[in-house]
Amino acid sequence: xxxxxxxxxxxWRYADLKAVEALWPPPPAxxxxxxxxxxxxxxxxxxxxxxxxxxxxxxxxARLQLVVxxxxxSYARVQIEAHLRAGADLDLGGVLLGSGDTTIxxxxxxxxxxxxxxxxxxxxxxxxxxxxGNYLGRIAVARDAQLTxxxxxxxxxxxxxxxxxxxxxxxxxxxxxxxxxHGCTVxxxxxxxxxxxxxxxxxxAEAESLLAQAFVADALDGIADMAxxxxxxAETRGWLERRx
Amino acid sequence: xxxxxxxxxxxxxxxxxxxxTLSVKAGEVAAIMGPNGAGKSTLAHVLAGREGYTVTQxxxxxxxxxxxxxxPHERAxxxxxxxxxxxVEIPGVSNLLFLRTAMNAQRKLRGEAEISGADFMKRVRExxxxxxxxxxMLKRGVNVGFxxxxxxxxxxxxxxxxxxxFALLDETDSGLDIDALRxxxxxxxxxxxxxxxxxxxxxxxxxxxxxxxxxxxxxxxGRIIETGGPELALRLEAEGYxxxxx
Ligand SMILES: Nc1ncnc2c1ncn2[C@@H]1O[C@H](COP(=O)(O)OP(=O)(O)OP(=O)(O)O)[C@@H](O)[C@H]1O
Ligand SMILES: [Mg+2]
Numbered sequence: 001x002x003x004x005x006x007x008x009x010x011x012w013r014y015a016d017l018k019a020v021e022a023l024w025p026p027p028p029a030x031x032x033x034x035x036x037x038x039x040x041x042x043x044x045x046x047x048x049x050x051x052x053x054x055x056x057x058x059x060x061x062a063r064l065q066l067v068v069x070x071x072x073x074s075y076a077r078v079q080i081e082a083h084l085r086a087g088a089d090l091d092l093g094g095v096l097l098g099s100g101d102t103t104i105x106x107x108x109x110x111x112x113x114x115x116x117x118x119x120x121x122x123x124x125x126x127x128x129x130x131x132x133g134n135y136l137g138r139i140a141v142a143r144d145a146q147l148t149x150x151x152x153x154x155x156x157x158x159x160x161x162x163x164x165x166x167x168x169x170x171x172x173x174x175x176x177x178x179x180x181x182h183g184c185t186v187x188x189x190x191x192x193x194x195x196x197x198x199x200x201x202x203x204x205a206e207a208e209s210l211l212a213q214a215f216v217a218d219a220l221d222g223i224a225d226m227a228x229x230x231x232x233x234a235e236t237r238g239w240l241e242r243r244x
Numbered sequence: 245x246x247x248x249x250x251x252x253x254x255x256x257x258x259x260x261x262x263x264x265t266l267s268v269k270a271g272e273v274a275a276i277m278g279p280n281g282a283g284k285s286t287l288a289h290v291l292a293g294r295e296g297y298t299v300t301q302x303x304x305x306x307x308x309x310x311x312x313x314x315x316p317h318e319r320a321x322x323x324x325x326x327x328x329x330x331x332v333e334i335p336g337v338s339n340l341l342f343l344r345t346a347m348n349a350q351r352k353l354r355g356e357a358e359i360s361g362a363d364f365m366k367r368v369r370e371x372x373x374x375x376x377x378x379x380x381m382l383k384r385g386v387n388v389g390f391x392x393x394x395x396x397x398x399x400x401x402x403x404x405x406x407x408x409x410f411a412l413l414d415e416t417d418s419g420l421d422i423d424a425l426r427x428x429x430x431x432x433x434x435x436x437x438x439x440x441x442x443x444x445x446x447x448x449x450x451x452x453x454x455x456x457x458x459x460x461x462x463x464x465x466g467r468i469i470e471t472g473g474p475e476l477a478l479r480l481e482a483e484g485y486x487x488x489x490x
Contacts, residue, residue: 214336
């Protein structure tokens, strides 16, 4: 990937191309490779602008839990290409928090190359002001990757109507015995819940942040490391409380 | 404590409250009864400051303060509590986190110190035990998976925890079984006191058998059309609203 991408490329449709140009060429992909039967957990924390390429290689029976948290105030993109061999398992949690007029995006390409691999993606976006948040999630199941189980759930919470969410799932399935569940929704804060909280004394900004926190919690639920979980909860809370 | 004078309010472009005047004194327990669609819940929402309810005329004084000038959370900190006719479910926010956040936000606005974790849990255990609410349930999302009666018990629990000055209870008795009605009524009776007041919105005499009101008001067509003692509720139970002038 050396030529500057254009809008015509599906994976760059919603990117901030001006910002991309300034960041081009991106640094080489970071490789996360988990050997056969092994388990790993990785956190990718993006709080500054940049293009992050990640290549995931899961050998047979390998397991990876990957958490991506993007809170950058300028254009940030994480693109992940994952190759899953027989019986491998990928658990991906994504939290994207955008404010100002920034564009942040998570682009995933999960390739089930061999039978019986499983993948789950839970992505939550919270978008304020004029921010744009994108999730483009492609799942490809190869011809002999029977008994694949791939789940994908992406939900965006738009705090102001001036913010934008683009959620694009894409399934490419060549095997026939496959379970693929996906769901994408964009919504606003529940007015009735906000009023309930406020009527008990919670100020509006704090009420919004409580609800938004509950909203992103799903994406972090898979994290087994309690200290890390608490740290990420605190970071999201901090971000939500800093907004005005 | 609460002085409502000539209150007019619209929802959308429809006028629902049409010159409502009502006063509730400290120490008083008042009941509001009235047919479906009379505007009882609208009054409750207007007093609590819900978005979408516009006051077009009239005034509301709460403890001498202009209630309508306050934001909903400021009204709570000033001591107003609304028990919802339909309590809201909030997945992902536990009952306890919600309540502690609310309690501390109110205290902060009043310039008081936060409640300590230990004191908070002590109060939670006491109140939950009285209302027969399971502690495990309270760790779940606000009202999530609660039955109709459990939601109402949770409203009574929050009332007991927050101990406001003024409790405005919108059909807190509806949906309760006989035992729960007795428990919630006891909660309201314990809440009663010379510096507090209660306004009960209800359709049923059975609540008023447990919580004896000092005054009964009839709300119909967006106004209070009659005020009397506890015997007025009995008369309504026997004769319905039809006999009253609209
Ligand atoms: N959001 C709304 N939009 C339009 N009309 C509304 C809205 N909310 C309430 N109303 C109308 O206002 C009127 C009063 O409703 P309200 O809920 O205050 O009645 P209520 O006295 O509490 O009745 P109930 O005893 O059935 O609870 C009803 O005719 C209702 O249809
Ligand atoms: Mg009602």
